[in-house]
Amino acid sequence: xPAAHAQSAVEGVDTGxxxxxxxxxxxxxxxxxxxxxxxxxMAIISAFHPDSVAPIVTLWLSxxxxxxxxxxxxxxxxxDVATLVWLAGLVxxxxxxxxxxxxxxxxxxxxxxxxxxxxWFTFFSLHQDSGMIDGQGRFLGTWPATAMIGYAIxxxxxxxSPKKA
Numbered sequence: 001x002p003a004a005h006a007q008s009a010v011e012g013v014d015t016g017x018x019x020x021x022x023x024x025x026x027x028x029x030x031x032x033x034x035x036x037x038x039x040x041x042m043a044i045i046s047a048f049h050p051d052s053v054a055p056i057v058t059l060w061l062s063x064x065x066x067x068x069x070x071x072x073x074x075x076x077x078x079x080d081v082a083t084l085v086w087l088a089g090l091v092x093x094x095x096x097x098x099x100x101x102x103x104x105x106x107x108x109x110x111x112x113x114x115x116x117x118x119x120w121f122t123f124f125s126l127h128q129d130s131g132m133i134d135g136q137g138r139f140l141g142t143w144p145a146t147a148m149i150g151y152a153i154x155x156x157x158x159x160x161s162p163k164k165a
Contacts, residue, residue: 023081030073030082034089034151037069038062038144055126055138062143063150070154082155089148096141097123103132 041061045053074082100122105113110121110130121130122137129135 026079026081027084027088030070030079030085030151030155031088031148033069033073034066034085034148035144037066037151038147041065042139042143058138058143059146062146063153065150066147067150067154067157070151071158072154074155074158078160079155080159083152083159085155086149086152089145089152092148093123093141093145096137096145100130100132100137100141 045058070082097119100118101115105111108131110118110132118130121128122132123142130137133140
């Protein structure tokens with residue numbers, strides 16, 4: 001089999017280049033689908049006054065709702081690329097994390113915090129906030145990345161195994 005038409009045995013992603021553009025377009029579309037599912041969930045939470053919804057509940061919903069959307073999307077149209085959306089989530093999280101690390105500290109903005117404290121209080125702490133980016137660290141970093149990871153997990157769960165001859 002020529003290298004130009006070789007298929008990756010693990011993911012079924014064409015490594016030869018014949019389908020790179022369609023796969024890239026599907027990757028972007030599945031990333032957008034994951035963010036749309038998360039955005040719809042956040043709109044519903046906003047209707048219930050976000051202050052009354054615990055951050056841990058929002059975190060679990062940010063994982064679960066896109067997981068269901070990924071499962072349904074891949075059941076409707078099989079796509080091996082949908083299982084790779086978690087990469088976009090990690091890249092998104094790293095970009096926002098670098099932005100946070102580059103911010104100066106000061107009174108009301110994680111005063112005397114080190115790098116790990118900046119990241120912890122901005123993205124992960126459920127009880128204390130760093131004060132950076134107006135307390136929106138989970139909204140801009142944690143929850144969208146979690147949504148993309150959840151979508152990829154749901155897509156993997158929805159992927160049908162190839163029929164054996």
